[in-house]
Amino acid sequence: xxxxxxxxxxxxxxxxxxxxxxxxxxxxxxxxxxxxxxxxxxxxxxxxxxxxxxxxxxxxxxxxxxxxxxxxxxxxxxxxxxxxxxxxxxxxxxxxxxxxxxxxxxxxxxxxxxxxxxxxxxxxxxxxxxxxxxxxxxxxxxxxxxxxxxxxxxxxxxxxxxxxxxxxxxxxxxxxxxxxxxxxxxxxxxxxxxxxxxxxxxxxxxxxxxxxxxxxxxxxxxxxxxxxxxxxxxxxxxxxxxxxxxxxxxxxxxxxxxxxxxxxxxxxxxxxxxxxxxxxxxxxxxxxxxxxxxxxxxxxxxxxxxxxxxxxxxxxxxxxxxxxxxxxxxxxxxxxxxxxxxxxxxxxxxxxxxxxxxxxxxxxxxxxxxxxxxxxxxxxxxxxxxxxxxxxxxxxxxxxxxxxxxxxxxxxxxxxxxxxxxxxxxxxxxxxxxx
Numbered sequence: 001x002x003x004x005x006x007x008x009x010x011x012x013x014x015x016x017x018x019x020x021x022x023x024x025x026x027x028x029x030x031x032x033x034x035x036x037x038x039x040x041x042x043x044x045x046x047x048x049x050x051x052x053x054x055x056x057x058x059x060x061x062x063x064x065x066x067x068x069x070x071x072x073x074x075x076x077x078x079x080x081x082x083x084x085x086x087x088x089x090x091x092x093x094x095x096x097x098x099x100x101x102x103x104x105x106x107x108x109x110x111x112x113x114x115x116x117x118x119x120x121x122x123x124x125x126x127x128x129x130x131x132x133x134x135x136x137x138x139x140x141x142x143x144x145x146x147x148x149x150x151x152x153x154x155x156x157x158x159x160x161x162x163x164x165x166x167x168x169x170x171x172x173x174x175x176x177x178x179x180x181x182x183x184x185x186x187x188x189x190x191x192x193x194x195x196x197x198x199x200x201x202x203x204x205x206x207x208x209x210x211x212x213x214x215x216x217x218x219x220x221x222x223x224x225x226x227x228x229x230x231x232x233x234x235x236x237x238x239x240x241x242x243x244x245x246x247x248x249x250x251x252x253x254x255x256x257x258x259x260x261x262x263x264x265x266x267x268x269x270x271x272x273x274x275x276x277x278x279x280x281x282x283x284x285x286x287x288x289x290x291x292x293x294x295x296x297x298x299x300x301x302x303x304x305x306x307x308x309x310x311x312x313x314x315x316x317x318x319x320x321x322x323x324x325x326x327x328x329x330x331x332x333x334x335x336x337x338x339x340x341x342x343x344x345x346x347x348x349x350x351x352x353x354x355x356x357x358x359x360x361x362x363x364x365x366x367x368x369x370x371x372x373x374x375x376x377x378x379x380x381x382x383x384x385x386x387x388x389x390x391x392x393x394x395x396x397x398x399x400x401x402x403x404x405x406x407x408x409x410x411x412x413x414x415x416x417x418x419x420x421x422x423x424x425x426x427x428x429x430x431x432x433x434x435x
Contacts, residue, residue: 222262300323
C-alpha cells in the first residue's frame with residue numbers, strides 16, 4: 001500500500017545489524033600524501049574552506065576503515081575519539097535497509113491518512129501540528145514513522161574525517177550525511193542518490209492549495225566549519241520527481257535538497273561535483289530570520305561544478321558571501337533559475353557557463369527573492385558573453401536587481417576562461433573523475 005513511495009529494495013546489512021566487518025587498510029600518518037587521494041588535503045587558497053586553519057580532514061589518521069555496508073559505515077563514523085579518521089567506501093551502501101513499510105509504525109495507514117486530511121474534508125486553513133501531537137491520529141503515526149526512517153538513514157559525520165569512494169560505483173543510496181556541529185571534514189568521490197522520504201507531510205496551509213513537504217538532503221552542512229566536498233555526484237538516480245505520484249492535486253514530493261549549507265555553517269568549498277536531475281537542489285541559508293546564527297557566516301565557494309537538468313536553487317543564497325566561478329549549468333525544459341538572490345546574500349558569480357534550451361532566455365538565470373546586491377561578471381550563455389543582471393532587469397523592470405556584491409573573492413586558485421568552462425567541467429566533474 002505504501003511501498004511505491006520508496007526505493008523498494010530489501011538487502012542484507014540492515015541498519016540494526018550488529019555483525020560488523022571493518023577492515024584496517026591504512027598505515028600511519030607519516031605515509032606520503034602525494035598520490036593517495038584519501039590523504040589529500042585542500043590546497044591553499046582553494047575557496048573559503050582553505051581560510052584560517054584550512055581543511056585537512058582525516059589526512060593524519062593512523063587507521064583507515066574500508067566499509068562495504070551502511071551498518072559498517074555508521075559504525076566507523078561512531079567510533080569514539082576525535083582523532084583523525086579516513087573511511088573508504090567500497091561499492092554502493094544502501095541506507096534504506098528495507099522498503100518503506102519497514103519504517104511504518106503500527107496503525108499507520110497511508111490510505112487512511114489521505115482520507116482523513118483530504119482538503120474536501122479538512123480544508124486548507126488549519127495545519128496538522130496539533131494532529132502530530134495527538135496520539136493515535138494518522139498525522140501522529142506518520143510522524144512516528146518518519147522518526148524511525150530518520151534514525152535509520154541519517155549518518156552523523158565527526159570532526160577530522162575524510163570520507164572517500166574507492167573503486168568503481170562507490171556511493172550511498174538513500175542515506176543522508178549529517179555534518180553537524182563539527183570542524184574539518186572532507187567528502188570526495190561518492191555518488192549520492194538522494195534519499196526518498198517515505199512519509200512526507202501534507203501541509204494544507206502551504207500556498208493556496210497546500211503542498212507535500214519532505215525531509216532529508218543527500219548531505220547537509222550545519223553549524224560546521226572547514227568542509228570540502230569534491231568530485232561527488234549528487235543525483236535522484238532512478239527516482240526523479242517525474243516518477244512520483246500526485247495526491248490532492250499536488251506532487252507527492254519525496255525529495256528535499258541534494259546539498260544544503262545552513263544554520264551557521266562557514267568556510268565551505270564545493271568543487272568538481274555533479275548535481276543532476278533534481279528540483280530544489282542546493283540551499284545556502286535556510287531562513288530569513290536566522291540573522292543571529294547566519295550573519296557573517298555561510299561563506300561558501302563553488303567552482304568547477306556541473307549543474308545538469310535542474311529546476312532551481314543552484315544555489316539559493318541567504319546572508320553568505322558566496323563565490324561561484326567556473327561552474328557549468330546545463331538546463332532542460334524544466335529549468336526555473338540557477339542563482340536565487342535571497343535575504344542579505346552577497347553572491348559573486350563570475351565566469352560561469354550556461355547552456356539553455358530554445359525558449360529559455362538569460363533573464364531566467366537569476367531569481368530575485370530579495371533585492372540583495374550581487375556581482376555577476378564575465379559569464380557566458382550559449383557561448384555568448386552575457387550581463388546576467390542586465391538580462392534579468394530588462395525582463396523584470398518592476399523588481400530590479402542591484403549590481404555590486406560589496407566584496408571581492410581572493411581565495412581562488414586557477415580561473416578558467418568562461419568559454420572553456422563547459423568543456424573543462426564536463427570532462428572533469430563527478431565521482432568517477434576522481435579515480
